[in-house]
Amino acid sequence: xxxxxxxxxxxxxxxxxxxxxxxxxxxxxxxxxxxxxxxxxxxxxxxxxxxxxxxxxxxxxxxxxxxxxxxxxxxxxxxxxxxxxxxxxxxxxxxxxxxxxxxxxxxxxxxxxxxxxxxxxxxxxxxxxxxxxxxxxxxxxxxxxxxxxxxxxxxxxxxxxxxxxxxxxxxxxxxxxxxxxxxxxxxxxxxxxxxxxxxxxxxxxxxxxxxxxxxxxxxxxxxxxxxxxxxxxxxxxxxxxxxxxxxxxxxxxxxxxxxxxxxxxxxxxxxxxxxxxxxxxxxxxxxxxxxxxxxxxxxxxxxxxxxxxxxxxxxxxxxxxxxxxxxxxxxxxxxxxxxxxxxxxxxxxxxxxxxxxxxxxxxxxxxxxxxxxxxxxxxxxxxxxxx
Amino acid sequence: xxxxxxxxxxxxxxxxxxxxxxxxxxxxxxxxxxxxxxxxxxxxxxxxxxxxxxxxxxxxxxxxxxxxxxxxxxxxxxxxxxxxxxxxxxxxxxxxxxxxxxxxxxxxxxxxxxxxxxxxxxxxxxxxxxxxxxxxxxxxxxxxxxxxxxxxxxxxxxxxxxxxxxxxxxxxxxxxxxxxxxx
Amino acid sequence: xxxxxxxxxxxxxxxxxxxxxxxxxxxxxxxxxxxxxxxxxxxxxxxxxxxxxxxxxxxxxxxxxxxxxxxxxxxxxxxxxxxxxxxxxxxxxxxxxxxxxxxxxxxxxxxxxxxxxxxxxxxxxxxxxxxxxxxxxxxxxxxxxxxxxxxxxxxxxxxxxxxxxxxxxxxxxxxxxxxxxxxxxxxxxxxx
Numbered sequence: 001x002x003x004x005x006x007x008x009x010x011x012x013x014x015x016x017x018x019x020x021x022x023x024x025x026x027x028x029x030x031x032x033x034x035x036x037x038x039x040x041x042x043x044x045x046x047x048x049x050x051x052x053x054x055x056x057x058x059x060x061x062x063x064x065x066x067x068x069x070x071x072x073x074x075x076x077x078x079x080x081x082x083x084x085x086x087x088x089x090x091x092x093x094x095x096x097x098x099x100x101x102x103x104x105x106x107x108x109x110x111x112x113x114x115x116x117x118x119x120x121x122x123x124x125x126x127x128x129x130x131x132x133x134x135x136x137x138x139x140x141x142x143x144x145x146x147x148x149x150x151x152x153x154x155x156x157x158x159x160x161x162x163x164x165x166x167x168x169x170x171x172x173x174x175x176x177x178x179x180x181x182x183x184x185x186x187x188x189x190x191x192x193x194x195x196x197x198x199x200x201x202x203x204x205x206x207x208x209x210x211x212x213x214x215x216x217x218x219x220x221x222x223x224x225x226x227x228x229x230x231x232x233x234x235x236x237x238x239x240x241x242x243x244x245x246x247x248x249x250x251x252x253x254x255x256x257x258x259x260x261x262x263x264x265x266x267x268x269x270x271x272x273x274x275x276x277x278x279x280x281x282x283x284x285x286x287x288x289x290x291x292x293x294x295x296x297x298x299x300x301x302x303x304x305x306x307x308x309x310x311x312x313x314x315x316x317x318x319x320x321x322x323x324x325x326x327x328x329x330x331x332x333x334x335x336x337x338x339x340x341x342x343x344x345x346x347x348x349x350x351x352x353x354x355x356x357x358x359x360x361x362x363x364x365x366x367x368x369x370x371x372x373x374x375x376x377x378x379x380x381x382x383x384x385x386x387x
Numbered sequence: 388x389x390x391x392x393x394x395x396x397x398x399x400x401x402x403x404x405x406x407x408x409x410x411x412x413x414x415x416x417x418x419x420x421x422x423x424x425x426x427x428x429x430x431x432x433x434x435x436x437x438x439x440x441x442x443x444x445x446x447x448x449x450x451x452x453x454x455x456x457x458x459x460x461x462x463x464x465x466x467x468x469x470x471x472x473x474x475x476x477x478x479x480x481x482x483x484x485x486x487x488x489x490x491x492x493x494x495x496x497x498x499x500x501x502x503x504x505x506x507x508x509x510x511x512x513x514x515x516x517x518x519x520x521x522x523x524x525x526x527x528x529x530x531x532x533x534x535x536x537x538x539x540x541x542x543x544x545x546x547x548x549x550x551x552x553x554x555x556x557x558x559x560x561x562x563x564x565x566x567x568x569x570x
Numbered sequence: 571x572x573x574x575x576x577x578x579x580x581x582x583x584x585x586x587x588x589x590x591x592x593x594x595x596x597x598x599x600x601x602x603x604x605x606x607x608x609x610x611x612x613x614x615x616x617x618x619x620x621x622x623x624x625x626x627x628x629x630x631x632x633x634x635x636x637x638x639x640x641x642x643x644x645x646x647x648x649x650x651x652x653x654x655x656x657x658x659x660x661x662x663x664x665x666x667x668x669x670x671x672x673x674x675x676x677x678x679x680x681x682x683x684x685x686x687x688x689x690x691x692x693x694x695x696x697x698x699x700x701x702x703x704x705x706x707x708x709x710x711x712x713x714x715x716x717x718x719x720x721x722x723x724x725x726x727x728x729x730x731x732x733x734x735x736x737x738x739x740x741x742x743x744x745x746x747x748x749x750x751x752x753x754x755x756x757x758x759x760x761x762x
Contacts, residue, residue, distance in 0.1 A: 001587055001588050001590075001591055002590070002591055005588075005591045005593065006691075006692065006693070006694040007591075007592075007593060007594065007665075007692045007693060007694070008591070009665070050687055050688050050691040051691045051692075080662055082659075082660075082661060082662030082663075083662035083663065086656075086659060086660065087658070087659040087660070088656060088659040191661075191662055193688075194658045194659065194661060194688045195659070286691075288691055288692070288694070289691070289694075291694070292691075292694025292695055293694075293695070295588075295694060295695075296694065296695040299584055299587065302431065302432060302584075302587060303431050303432040303433045303580055303583075303584070304431040304432075304433060305423065305429055305430050305431025305432070305433070305434060306431065317695065320573075320574070320695045321694070321695045323571055323572075323573050323574070324573070324682075324683065324690065324695055324697045325683055325690075326571035327571055327572075327573060327679050327680055327682065327683065327697070328679065328680030328681055328682065328683060328684060329571065355684065358687055359683050359684055359687040359690075360687065360691060361683075379571060382571075383571050408704045408705070411704055412579070412611065412612060412615050412704065413615045416579055416615070416616075417615050417616055417618070420583055420616060432579070432580050432583050432584075433577075433580060435579065436577035436579045436580045436703045437577075437703075438710075440703070440704055440705055440706045440707075440710070441704055441705060441706065442705065442706045442711065442749060442750060443705045443706075449754050449755060449757070450745075450748075450749050450754030450757055451749065451754075452706075452746050452749040452750065454706060454710075454714070454746070457710075457713065457714070457717075458713070458714050458717035458718065458721075460717065460721050480742070480743070480746045482742070482745040482746055482749055482754070482757065484754075484757075493745060493757055494742040494744075494745035494746070494757070495742055496741070496742040496743060496746075513741070513742050514742055515740045515741065515742055515745075516738075516740070516742070516744060516745045516757060
């Protein structure tokens with residue numbers, strides 16, 4: 001069951017060779033790498049549906065940069081913000097703090113037993129203070145006072161203003177770790193697509209500018225709705241480096257890709273080609289749903305007492321996924337979904353459409369082509385307006 | 388009671404369970420699940436869930452019944468629920484009564500059917516209700532070795548022990564060839 | 571749209587099957603606390619280990635609680651504030667070595683995919699409602715009774731009469747029959 005785990009660690013999956021290279025025209029990795037190679041301090045926004053494989057793409061970027069860029073000291077670090085930081089409490093300074101701490105670790109490792117320069121020591125202090133908080137000392141009317149200033153990385157957090165004063169510290173550490181005027185130093189920040197979208201810009205705008213000023217490149221995963229008319233501020237912030245990861249379309253090439261992914265994880269004795277094909281169709285091209293359906297089908301086979309996954313098991317698994325997505329839909333949403341099913345497209349007017357996209361009930365294949373998730377589509381007929 | 392009946396009665400065991408439902412959950416179904424994992428039982432989870440259950444009385448009655456599989460007096464393969472890899476199956480039912488912290492065994496029938504060309508075709512352990520002729524002959528607890536008319540005395544076993552026995556290895560030990568004496 | 575219900579034993583066996591992947595399952599119940607206790611017992615029987623029930627009083631504690639218990643199979647129960655569980659925000663903290671079963675009020679399932687789309691996608695299809703599956707249902711009871719009546723050529727009434735008169739056949743099936751028609755009291759005579 002280990003191989004069929006939709007909640008499994010993508011990094012581990014990558015290392016175990018379970019990943020299949022994406023189809024050429026869908027490869028975000030290539031685009032981002034090209035830009036980063038030319039402008040190592042550029043900052044990129046990566047958006048894509050839940051379960052579309054963003055983390056896997058970040059791992060791909062990391063692997064490529066580490067092997068392709070041969071200069072001494074090239075850095076490319078993956079940081080899962082979500083595991084270090086509450087995503088409902090992201091405040092300015094978090095990305096700089098996390099990058100700073102990691103740079104400090106790398107610098108210390110590179111330095112070994114040699115003592116740190118004063119410059120480096122000061123930079124470390126400043127960045128750790130930002131991250132972990134510090135005790136502020138002050139003399140107020142002859143009285144010595146100590147105030148604990150909490151760090152930005154653990155709640156409760158302190159809202160800080162522009163982070164320009166931190167740029168020199170970042171730059172010091174960056175130079176120590178990745179020397180050279182255009183030394184490659186890139187951070188990949190994952191999970192910020194899970195934070196409230198309206199808080200995203202506020203939370204990271206200062207960090208993005210600070211990182212760029214310090215000559216540090218970044219790829220930041222952000223909320224999916226920025227794919228649909230990213231607010232001007234966001235587009236400006238990332239200087240148009242906004243990349244969209246699409247789901248896999250269910251044409252012959254796409255289906256082959258999806259069945260290859262399955263084949264890496266499920267041998268033919270367990271899941272034959274027909275079954276793999278059916279799972280791929282039911283997934284709608286959403287990578288995580290592909291694995292989830294396969295796992296669910298394996299469970300159905302187990303429940304049945306069967307040694308192999310048969311068509312009925314796949315069908316039940318697809319239905320189960322559909323039902324989980326269908327639970328709680330209101331009459332308006334059902335009507336909107338039926339319209340998408342009818343027309344093959346959707347006009348994104350506001351919150352209702354965005355929610356349907358964000359919750360993966362509607363899939364976007366680009367060029368104005370939308371579809372109701374194939375697991376959910378058949379259930380629309382049995383759902384009344386009262387749901 | 389004749390001496391044999393008394394000796395057999397003494398083999399009875401009080402089951403460590405507060406209710407038949409508790410017994411089902413802790414001792415019966417997990418053993419069947421283990422048998423599935425070890426390929427001694429072909430049935431799936433769903434089959435266990437569906438056909439291995441207890442009856443609960445609506446009224447306050449003393450006894451519960453633990454059942455495994457549909458009634459199949461004619462030994463019809465089509466009606467077999469808990470199938471085994473050798474082409475056979477098991478069916479069972481047991482009447483149990485809560486008595487404080489334990490369950491008393493009142494009656495049971497556990498049958499293991501083998502392939503249609505096997506010798507014997509089936510084995511059945513019965514524990515009758517008391518005070519009947521069988522009891523007087525010391526045969527209240529008996530085993531049918533593939534013959535509904537032949538009864539041999541048997542110790543009283545607990546349902547979970549019978550399941551282990553009937554789904555376990557009843558043939559020769561792995562390093563022994565089957566004996567063919569007296570053919 | 572309703573979820574198909576699954577027997578408690580089946581659910582426990584599925585939890586056991588994925589236990590070593592640290593998988594999460596969400597279960598909706600009308601009485602989450604009671605269902606949590608039942609599920610813990612069922613999972614414990616199948617895994618042959620102790621399974622603790624932890625009630626989440628403070629929703630923001632979810633991640634911390636999961637981290638503290640990640641090395642064993644746990645049943646979490648979220649009652650009133652289940653809809654406030656920061657499932658998406660704290661999703662990175664929910665990785666585990668052994669399974670977690672989260673029991674919530676059935677009504678909360680309605681908002682799960684909408685309120686926590688990342689978590690819902692992450693757990694795949696593991697959202698269930700549980701059906702009681704220990705007791706013989708009416709249909710099965712009836713079919714067993716029908717088979718017994720046919721075999722012995724007696725009605726229930728005749729069975730009771732002959733048992734009372736001490737004339738009933740000796741078979742163990744008679745005992746089962748009596749229990750099925752709720753006359754297990756006639757089995758009183760079980761002196762050894």
